[in-house]
Amino acid sequence: MKEPVYIGPHPAAAPRLEELMRQVALGDQDAFASVYEAVAGPVLGVVRSVLRDRAQSEEVAQEVLVEMWRTAARFREDLGSAMNWVLTLAHRRAVDRVRSVEASAARERRAGLLDRTRAYDEVTEQVETRLEQEQVRRCLRTLTERQRESVTLAYYRGLTYREVAELLTLPLGTVKTRLRDGLIRLRDCLGVSV
Structure with a gap:
């Protein structure tokens, strides 16, 4: 080989x-x-x-x-x-x-x-905000007309207590009392604890 x-x-x-x-x-x-x-x-x-x-x-x-x-x-x-x-x-x-x-x-x-996709938290937050807004509107309807008017002017239009009193031609003490009573009723209706 x-x-x-x-x-x-x-x-x-x-x-x-x-x-x-x-x-x-x-x-x-x-x-x-x-x-x-x-x-x-x-x-x-x-x-x-x-x-x-x-x-x-x-x-x-x-x-x-x-x-x-x-x-x-x-x-x-x-x-x-x-x-x-x-x-x-x-x-x-x-x-x-x-x-x-x-x-x-x-x-x-x-x-x-x-x-x-939208973030889960963003959607949840929007739903919760809408529910809270609806609950506040429902509770506002439980106030007397004078309380609702005072709360709306002070907290939704941003007027001071003195400006609310001048606009409604009421004494400042009366406006403060209406606001205090209205806020207490809102607190109770919303179930907020102090």
């Missing part, structure tokens, strides 16, 4: 990937260059199979190779081959990117929905 022809050094002379990883863990840049050359293509292939986007795949593949350099000391030969370890890093990083993109898209969708 004929022996195969090798271009470059004989494969038996080249260190195994696992040995190179041990050297990378010690900070050997030449060993890293050899590992990089051996795994860059397969890493990009795994990442592209998950992401299906060329630009993102290249970015994630570079992140994986940098992570491989930083965490080479974590590689344990007794748990599997160096290639499997690196490809596992690649697959996990690609899946993380997919999850991140999906989460970002979901956040944007939720934010878009919130922009199109």
Whole structure:
């Protein structure tokens, strides 16, 4: 049988990937260059199979190779081959990117929905305000005509007690008494405790 022809050094002379990883863990840049050359293509292939986007795949593949350099000391030969370890890093990083993109898209969708709908608190506040206004109107109808007139001028038109007295041509004390009695009746009708 004929022996195969090798271009470059004989494969038996080249260190195994696992040995190179041990050297990378010690900070050997030449060993890293050899590992990089051996795994860059397969890493990009795994990442592209998950992401299906060329630009993102290249970015994630570079992140994986940098992570491989930083965490080479974590590689344990007794748990599997160096290639499997690196490809596992690649697959996990690609899946993380997919999850991140999906989460970002979901956040944007939720934010878009919130922009199109009124805030719950705003609607509740409007309903409560309308109910309170109706209750005040109902309670105002329980006042005598003179009390209602004095309260309306003082609290809805913003006149002072003296201005109410002048407008109604009544003594100031009489206006104060009507206002006090009217406010007590309103308080009781509205169920407000002092």
